[in-house]
Amino acid sequence: MIVDLSQDIYEGMMVYPGHSKTVFFDHASHEETALRFEGGFSFQTKGVMFNDNGPTHVDSFSHLDPDPTAQTIDQMDLDLFYGPGICLDVSHVPAQTDITAEHLDAAEAASGLRVQPGDILLLHTGTWNRYAGQRDYLSLFPGLGTTASEWILNRGVKTFGVDSPTPDNPVSKTYPCHMMCRHAHVTHYENLANLDKVVNRRFVFAGFPLKLRGAHGGPTRAVAILED
Template identity: 40%
Template sequence: MQRLVNHPTIEVYPFSTHEEKRVADGYEFSSATMVLHMGDHGGTHVDAPVHFDDRPGARTIEEMPLETFFTEAVCLDLTHNPDRTDITIADLEAAERKAGVTIQPKDTVLLYTGFYKRAAGTEGYITDFPGLTKDSATWLGRKGITAFTVESVSPGRPGRNNFEVHHVCRDLGFTHYEGVVNLDKVVGRGRFRFIAFPLRIRAGTGSPVRAVAWFP
C-alpha cells in the first residue's frame, strides 16, 4: 500500500532464513523470521482519536474499546464520483438508496470509489482521489456511526478538506480507516459484519489492521 511521503517508509525484509542452519546436540534445524519497519499509519490502518485530537484524554489505540473494530456494516457504491472531486451529502444519500440499506447507529460505513484499481502504483494515488468534505463527513457522523472507510491515503481531499474531515471525527466522536480496498467483493451485498482489530500499540496514534467482511 502506498503511503504519504511524510509518513515512515514501509519495509519488510528477512532477518534470518532457512539457509542458516543451527545444530543442537547433533540435531539440525533452521528458522525464518522477518523484520517489519513501518509507522502506526502504514498500509491499511485505523486512526485513533489522539491522531486528530490534541485535547487531554483523547484515546490512544490501545485505549479504544474492541467493539469499535467489530461492527455491523454497509458498503456504499460511489464509483461514479470522478477523481479529484468532493463526495457530497447528495452522493451519500443516493448511494444509500441504491444499496437498499439504511445506515444505522454504530455501523461502519465502507465507501467504495474504485480509486485503488484506477490509481494504485501511480503518483496520483497520493493526490487524485475523491474525498469527503466537512459537510458530508458531518452527515455520516450525525447518524451515530462508529467509523467509515476510504480506499485512499486520507478521508478528505488534500489540504484543508482533509483536516476538516479529521476534526469532524474528533468533534462527533467517530473514526475512520484508510487504505481499505477490495470493496468490489462486498458492495451491493447488503448488511454484513466488519472486523478490523488493531495491534495493541502502547500510546499508538493508529494501527495497521487486517480488514475482514463476515457474511453469515
Template identity: 35%
Template structure:
C-alpha cells in the same frame, strides 16, 4: 460464512502516505543461518518490519486528530466488530468532494439502511484505478466536512474509504480529521477490494488494531463477513 479481505498487502516499500517513512520489510535470519547457530533440526527463519503506525490498511485513533483523543491501545474493541454496508461512489471525479447528497443517493441506491453503531465503507474505485501508481497518493476523491457530519448523524462509529485519506488532498482533508474528533467518530484508510461488497447488503465488518501503547493509528486486517 464468506469472508472478503479488504486489506492492502504489506511489503517492502509499499506505497505510504506522503511524508511518512517507508515500510521496510526484510530477512532477519534465514533457516540456514538459524541451523548453523543453534543446530535446530529445521532452523527457524524470521523477518523484521519497520513502519509508521499509519501504514497500509489502518484505523486512525482519535489521538491522531488531537491531544484530547484516546490512543489506539484504548480504542474500544467493540467498535472494531460492527455491522457495515458499502456504497458505490465510483462516479465521483478524482479529487472531488463527496457531499451529503452524494452519500444519501448512494445509500438509497444500495437499498440498505446505514447501521447505527456500525460503519459505512465508501467505494470510490480509487484503489482499483490507481494502485500502486503515484496517483494513488494524490488523486482521491473524499468526503467534505458536511458529509462527515452526515455520517456521524447516522450513528456510525467510523467510516472507511479505499484511499490514503478520508477527504480530498489539501485543507479539506485536514478539516475532516478535526471533524472526526469533534464528532467522536474515526475512519479507516487504504481499504481495497470494496467493489466485491457492492450490491450484497449488510455484512459484519471486522478490523482489529494492534495494541500499540500511545499509538495514533494501527494497521488492521479488515474483512467483511457474510452469513451464507
C-alpha cells in the same frame, strides 16, 4: 465467505506523503538457525518497520486530536472495530472534489439498504481498484466534505472507512472529515481494499488494529464476513 479488505504491506508500497516508508529486512535465516538445533529444525524471520498510519489502518483519537487525554490505539474500545458493516458506492465522484451529503443519500438509495445507527460504513471510492501500487493512488480521489461528514455523524455511524489514503479531499487544507472525527470522537479506516467486492452489501466487519502501545494508528487486517 470472508473478503479480505486489506492492502498488501511491502517495501515500495504507497504511503501518505510525509509518512515513513515501509522497510523489510531478513533477520534470521534457516541456514543460521539450523546451527542452534539438533535433528534438523530451523526457522526464519523478517524484521519490518512501518508507519503506524502507513498500511491499511484505523486512526487513533490521539492521531486526530491534540488533547493529551485523547486515546492512543492500544487504549481504544475494541467494539469500535467490529460490528455490522455496509458499503456504499461513491466511485463516480471525481477525484479531488468533495463527496457531499447528496452523494451519500443517492448512494444509499441506489444500494437498496439503509445505514443504521451503530453501523460501520465503508465507502467505495474505487481509488485502490484504479491505482493500487501507483503514485496516482496518493492524490487522485475524492474526499468527504463538510456535509458528508455531518451526514455520517447524524446517521449514528459507529466507525467508517475508505479505500484511499484519507477520507478527506486531498486538495483540502481544512480536512473537515478529520475535524468532525476529532470533535465527535468517531474514527475511520484508511487504505482499505477490495470494496468493489462488498459494495451495496451488508456484512459483519472486523478490523482489529495491532496493539501498539502509545501509537497513533493501528495497522489492521480488515475483513468483511458475508453470509453467502
